[in-house]
Amino acid sequence: MTAPGIRAEAPAEDTDDLDVEEALALVRDAHKETRDDGPHDGSTGRTSDRAARKPGERPAERHRATPWPRAREIAARAARSRARRAPVSVPLGEALGLALAAPLDALTDLPSFDTSAMDGWAVAGPGPWQVREEGVLAGHAQPEPLTDGEAVRIATGARIPTDTTAVLRTEHGRIDAQGRLHTTREMHHGQDIRPRGQECRSGDQLLPVGTLVTPAVLGLAAAAGYDTVTVVPRPRAEVLILGDELLTEGLPHDGLIRDALGPMLPPWLRALGADVIAVHRIGDDARALHKAVTRSAADLIITTGGTASGPVDHVHPVLDRVGADLLVDGVKVRPGHPMLLARTKDHQHLVGLPGNPLAAVSGLLTLAEPLLRTLAAHPAPEPYTLPLRDAAQGHPHDTRLIPVVLRGDHAVPLHYNGPAMLRGIAAADALAVVPPGGARQGEETELLDLPWATAGIGVCFT
Numbered sequence: 067m068t069a070p071g072i073r074a075e076a077p078a079e080d081t082d083d084l085d086v087e088e089a090l091a092l093v094r095d096a097h098k099e100t101r102d103d104g105p106h107d108g109s110t111g112r113t114s115d116r117a118a119r120k121p122g123e124r125p126a127e128r129h130r131a132t133p134w135p136r137a138r139e140i141a142a143r144a145a146r147s148r149a150r151r152a153p154v155s156v157p158l159g160e161a162l163g164l165a166l167a168a169p170l171d172a173l174t175d176l177p178s179f180d181t182s183a184m185d186g187w188a189v190a191g192p193g194p195w196q197v198r199e200e201g202v203l204a205g206h207a208q209p210e211p212l213t214d215g216e217a218v219r220i221a222t223g224a225r226i227p228t229d230t231t232a233v234l235r236t237e238h239g240r241i242d243a244q245g246r247l248h249t250t251r252e253m254h255h256g257q258d259i260r261p262r263g264q265e266c267r268s269g270d271q272l273l274p275v276g277t278l279v280t281p282a283v284l285g286l287a288a289a290a291g292y293d294t295v296t297v298v299p300r301p302r303a304e305v306l307i308l309g310d311e312l313l314t315e316g317l318p319h320d321g322l323i324r325d326a327l328g329p330m331l332p333p334w335l336r337a338l339g340a341d342v343i344a345v346h347r348i349g350d351d352a353r354a355l356h357k358a359v360t361r362s363a364a365d366l367i368i369t370t371g372g373t374a375s376g377p378v379d380h381v382h383p384v385l386d387r388v389g390a391d392l393l394v395d396g397v398k399v400r401p402g403h404p405m406l407l408a409r410t411k412d413h414q415h416l417v418g419l420p421g422n423p424l425a426a427v428s429g430l431l432t433l434a435e436p437l438l439r440t441l442a443a444h445p446a447p448e449p450y451t452l453p454l455r456d457a458a459q460g461h462p463h464d465t466r467l468i469p470v471v472l473r474g475d476h477a478v479p480l481h482y483n484g485p486a487m488l489r490g491i492a493a494a495d496a497l498a499v500v501p502p503g504g505a506r507q508g509e510e511t512e513l514l515d516l517p518w519a520t521a522g523i524g525v526c527f528t
């Protein structure tokens with residue numbers, strides 16, 4: 067089963083080993099297209115053009131940048147197959163938000179015995195009935211069989227005595243002066259009896275592989291006899307915060323600023339399905355960054371800052387040094403165009419988020435979200451559009467992501483959407499995907515929902 071509004075994607079058992087290679091092929095194809103089609107199409111600065119450069123030299127931005135939709139595809143595909151961890155069996159209490167890696171087959175009939183659907187009397191044959199002294203409650207042993215003309219008080223969920231023909235609801239029965247039970251309504255055979263196996267028989271498939279474990283799935287699994295379920299484990303993410311200028315408390319002073327990404331990224335990554343195993347502050351120290359990257363056991367390393375071409379932008383040189391494959395090196399999106407995606411090891415990827423905070427959000431949703439979604443075997447959200455209430459200025463060649471609030475059936479673009487600003491996104495419900503050239507007032511525009519707008523704050527961030 068797939069929740070409404072989402073599209074089923076790669077099932078958890080998908081072990082097609084070609085997927086990562088496919089991603090690399092895509093990148094190579096994109097590179098070819100760039101040469102053929104001029105500067106506005108996708109490409110990355112992978113080893114082939116790395117060889118043609120002098121050490122430390124970087125290819126021109128326009129030639130490297132991947133179009134935004136393609137960058138998301140590459141990120142989603144890069145995480146398939148070999149990058150995904152083996153399924154694990156976890157207690158029900160730890161399974162919320164994970165994808166089933168094995169089908170949920172009923173371990174029992176449901177209901178597991180014939181049961182009363184109402185409080186009232188179990189009756190046998192036509193009335194009036196003699197009522198037995200002792201009633202039947204839920205959880206009790208099998209009651210004595212009834213004989214024709216006999217009734218017994220019964221509670222909802224209690225076992226039905228053998229030879230019961232119907233259950234008469236309390237509000238539809240009347241006891242006469244002689245203590246006999248009469249019905250005040252017409253009755254039919256089998257009414258208000260839930261027969262054993264009405265919902266499922268033992269062995270029936272209740273939910274397929276890939277189903278997201280929701281609170282309702284936990285309830286069903288428990289009802290069907292499960293103590294543990296087999297799931298795709300949460301991908302492990304490690305966050306490396308770069309920058310000597312960052313303070314972790316107090317007011318900005320003397321050119322130092324507060325680190326906005328340290329508090330923002332871990333809960334956001336959790337909302338995207340990751341287990342955040344560590345947050346390290348690296349400063350602007352290339353050696354420390356190299357050490358942190360080579361030592362990391364995470365499935366996904368997220369770095370912040372240091373992606374551009376400043377004197378202390380160490381991400382590219384460190385990736386070069388560890389022999390990483392750059393799958394995406396710059397994206398044609400504003401803000402956030404210096405974002406990157408690399409495969410650092412067979413089972414490990416690195417997403418380099420630009421340091422400007424809204425640019426980092428853009429990188430998170432463009433590269434980290436599809437990657438984590440695929441690692442966790444979660445379905446892709448169904449794309450949807452709404453008309454924009456106001457025109458949105460676009461970039462001449464790149465996609466723009468603009469914070470919006472959803473009002474009625476319109477998306478309203480917010481101000482304070484500059485790359486270094488969080489004031490817009492902090493008030494937003496979604497990001498509007500504004501195509502190159504901009505969007506007119508009333509134009510249907512793709513939206514990316516923000517996790518707090520769709521799932522509620524308590525559910526998804528902890």
Ligand SMILES: Nc1nc2c(c(=O)[nH]1)N[C@H]1C(S)=C(S)[C@@H](COP(=O)(O)OP(=O)(O)OC[C@H]3O[C@@H](n4cnc5c(N)ncnc54)[C@H](O)[C@@H]3O)O[C@H]1N2
Pocket residue numbers: 127307308309311312323324325326327328370371372373374375376379401402403404419420421422423425485
């Ligand atoms: N010559 C060029 N310069 C820049 C380019 C470019 O293409 N050529 N791109 C600009 C864009 S766009 C962005 S975005 C940034 C990306 O820069 P980096 O990823 O190298 O990030 P930093 O230089 O380290 O920081 C940029 C900016 O963000 C602030 N910052 C960094 N980390 C945090 C944090 N954790 N919390 C709050 N603010 C943070 C940092 O102080 C800088 O102000 O490069 C442009 N330059």
Ligand code: MOO
Pocket residue numbers: 399400401402403404420422425485486
């Ligand atoms: O693209 Mo930068 O990402 O404008 O801040």
